[in-house]
Amino acid sequence: MTNPDQRILHSLERDPSRFLDVWLGEQAASGTMRRDLISEAELRTQSQAFLSALIAALRSGVPFEGGSNHPAWSGVRAQLEDLSRQRAQRGFSFSEVATFVFSFKQPLFSALRESTDGGTELAEASWEANVLLDRLGLYTIEVYQRSRENIIERQRQEMLELSTPVVKVWDGVVALPLIGTLDSERTQIVMETLLQRIVETGSTIAIIDITGVPTVDTLVAQHLLRTVAAAQLMGADCIISGIRPQIAQTIVHLGIDLSGVTTKANLADAIQIAMERTGMRVERQAPGRTP
């Protein structure tokens, strides 16, 4: 036999259905089998599809290289990609995903022992099988890792958007409670959302509440001032509320000039100012009804 992987192919082709059973048994016994996350029938379908794809790829005689995109292996790659992606979404761990490929070793070595004459030929075939399965295993892990990163990135994006709710307080008044670290990326989203809502609601006053911003340094101040300036260009006045005593002292020491902006200690005061400016007045209905 000239092509090395043909020994693997030969051993798989002898009795694929028995091989599949042994392999499934191996996966079930591996200890990283997650019956709570995947059903036996589904695992069988996946394993069967991978085995068929692998046999087809081996028949082509093209060796599998980690980064190669050779069409002969596209079926195997697609199988592993689907599997990794699906398992990443369901919350499988690294080793639980890798087990799918690595549990293939034991039955394959047994099959090789039966289909070769032993000795040097078996040793060579085993080594080839090892190399092939390690590469397939690494490929699976890479795809798994990428899928996980995609999930994290998507969650990060969702968090960015969720964390900047602009709420309408009254006719012509919107409020934006900021929470957490205000970096450049978030400021960009905050500014976009705020300006968008100002247009949508036809607001003339925007309240930015920074009670939930732990640190106001010069960069955060600059971001705030820019947001205020942009809102003013759109015809809306900004009030910054939620300036706690320690933040006020820090801002003064830093030398940040907020004199051009209306600021208030808390959101209630800011809403009061906003009502006054829009010609509204809040008053109790009758003095006698106070508790």
Next chain:
Amino acid sequence: MTATPDTLPIHSEDDVVRVRHAVRRAAVELGFSLVDQTKLVTAASELARNTLIHGGGGEARVERLDTPRRGLRLVFEDRGPGIPDVERAFQDGFTTGGGLGLGLGGSRRLVNDFSVESTPGVLTRVTATKWK
């Protein structure tokens, strides 16, 4: 006596956030008041960002001090281009990075002792200490 300092790398905006957290933790442990905690964290934020933007990255050390008094010392080091004119860098409104130009001078006002040693191209070290 100085306890073992925490050394933190500064190579991204996330690292700046980590430095802030480490400084807040240390300031709380040492029993600084809320105002002083905020001042220390803000100064750390400014100086860490300077290290990142102007120094091209470096490291921060957070040292808890016992003598002559209890205090917290923050040391920022980078091997970037350095600060050729330190006095000018302290001037409010002077900036080379597009910011407000208040970071360095402002940080000096937020702490008790402040020093900048800069050998352009070799080492820039900014030390800020606040006593309890």
